[in-house]
Amino acid sequence: MSLVDVHNEWDPLEEVIVGTAVDALVPKADRSMMVIEFSDYDSPDDVPVGPYDQRVLEETENDLETFATELRKAGVTVRRPMPRDHSVMAGTPDWQTDSFCDYCPRDGFLAIGDTIIETPMPLRSRFFEYLAYKDLFLEYFRSGARWISAPKPRLNDAMYRPEAPAGQRLENLEPCFDAANVIRIGTDLLYLVSDSGNELGAQWLQSAVGDRYTVTPVRDVYAYTHIDTTFVPLRPGLVMVNSSRVTKENMPEPLRGWDHIYAPAPVDTGYVGPRANGSLWVGMNMLSISPDLVAVDKRQVGLIRELERHRIDVIPVQLTHSRALGGGFHCVTLDVRRRGTLETYR
Known part of the structure; x- marks a missing residue:
C-alpha cells in the first residue's frame, strides 16, 4: 500500500514531514532572490545574506520538535528531512548559488492522491532542495507511491523582472511554481498566480494530474x-x-458556495534580524489535523477564538521566529497521508 494518500487539506492526518531550521542561511542575493524574497531592496549589495542568528535557529528547532511531539501525541507519524550543507555552491551553466534551508517542505513538494510531485521552483537557491527529502521519497516510491518531477526550469536572467510591479515579476517563459501556490480541495486544485507561480505552471500541473482534477488559477x-x-x-x-x-x-469559483470565515487581524509576533521574511498574515498559517482540530500559533488569540466559535478545537503551539524565517505550521509541513477518499466539494 502506498504511504502517500492525501486528497485535501483537512481529512484526519496520518503522516507528515516536518521541516528543519538546522544551518539555515540567507543565500546569495541573485536575480531570483530579488524578485521573490527581496523585492523591497534596491540593490543585491544591500541584502543581509549569510547564516541566520544561531539563537533563532536553535529556538526554531526546539519549536519544531515540540510541534512534532504534539503531532505524535495526536497519533500522527512524523518524518524529518536529511541534514544538508547549505553553504555549498552549486548551479547550472547559467548561474551558481548556495542554498536556502529545509524549513518549509510545503514550498517544493506537492502530495496529490498517491503522487509526490517535485515542483519547478523559481528560486535558484532551492533548485537542489529535493536532496534533503530524497531518502523519504524513495521509501514512499517503494511503498507504491508515484513520484514525478516537473521539468527543471532553466531560471536564467530573462525569467525575472525585479523592477516590475508585484505579481508581474516572474516571466511566463517556462513552467515555474512553488507547491505552496496550490491548495487541495478534492478534485479541485486552487493555483495562485503570483510572483512564485506563473500561468505556464498552472498549465503543466493540469497536464500532470489529468482530467480527474480541475486546476483553477x-x-x-x-x-x-x-x-x-x-x-x-x-x-x-x-x-x-x-x-x-x-x-x-x-473569491475563487470553487469556494463561492462555501461558508467564509474572515480571519481577524493577526497579532504581530515580531521578528529578530534586519527584516521579516514573512508578513503578519503568517499568523493564520495553520495545519489541520482533522476537520475539527488544527495546530495554530498560541499567540493568535483572536484567531483561536474564531475557530472555536465554529467548533474547531486547537492545538496551541508556537513558532517563535515564524516571521524571521517566513513560515507557519502549514509551511513547515508536508502532509503525505490523510484518512479519506477523493471527492468533489462544489
Missing part, C-alpha cells in the same frame, strides 16, 4: 508568493480567508 488576490496565508479550507463547506485580500468579487 487564482488571479488578482495576492501578488507576492504563496496561497496558504490567504485561503485555509477547514472542512467541506467551510474556509477561512484573509480579510485584507479576499472579497466576494475575487
Whole structure:
C-alpha cells in the first residue's frame, strides 16, 4: 500500500514531514532572490545574506520538535528531512548559488492522491532542495507511491523582472511554481498566480494530474508568493480567508458556495534580524489535523477564538521566529497521508 494518500487539506492526518531550521542561511542575493524574497531592496549589495542568528535557529528547532511531539501525541507519524550543507555552491551553466534551508517542505513538494510531485521552483537557491527529502521519497516510491518531477526550469536572467510591479515579476517563459501556490480541495486544485507561480505552471500541473482534477488559477488576490496565508479550507463547506485580500468579487469559483470565515487581524509576533521574511498574515498559517482540530500559533488569540466559535478545537503551539524565517505550521509541513477518499466539494 502506498504511504502517500492525501486528497485535501483537512481529512484526519496520518503522516507528515516536518521541516528543519538546522544551518539555515540567507543565500546569495541573485536575480531570483530579488524578485521573490527581496523585492523591497534596491540593490543585491544591500541584502543581509549569510547564516541566520544561531539563537533563532536553535529556538526554531526546539519549536519544531515540540510541534512534532504534539503531532505524535495526536497519533500522527512524523518524518524529518536529511541534514544538508547549505553553504555549498552549486548551479547550472547559467548561474551558481548556495542554498536556502529545509524549513518549509510545503514550498517544493506537492502530495496529490498517491503522487509526490517535485515542483519547478523559481528560486535558484532551492533548485537542489529535493536532496534533503530524497531518502523519504524513495521509501514512499517503494511503498507504491508515484513520484514525478516537473521539468527543471532553466531560471536564467530573462525569467525575472525585479523592477516590475508585484505579481508581474516572474516571466511566463517556462513552467515555474512553488507547491505552496496550490491548495487541495478534492478534485479541485486552487493555483495562485503570483510572483512564485506563473500561468505556464498552472498549465503543466493540469497536464500532470489529468482530467480527474480541475486546476483553477487564482488571479488578482495576492501578488507576492504563496496561497496558504490567504485561503485555509477547514472542512467541506467551510474556509477561512484573509480579510485584507479576499472579497466576494475575487473569491475563487470553487469556494463561492462555501461558508467564509474572515480571519481577524493577526497579532504581530515580531521578528529578530534586519527584516521579516514573512508578513503578519503568517499568523493564520495553520495545519489541520482533522476537520475539527488544527495546530495554530498560541499567540493568535483572536484567531483561536474564531475557530472555536465554529467548533474547531486547537492545538496551541508556537513558532517563535515564524516571521524571521517566513513560515507557519502549514509551511513547515508536508502532509503525505490523510484518512479519506477523493471527492468533489462544489
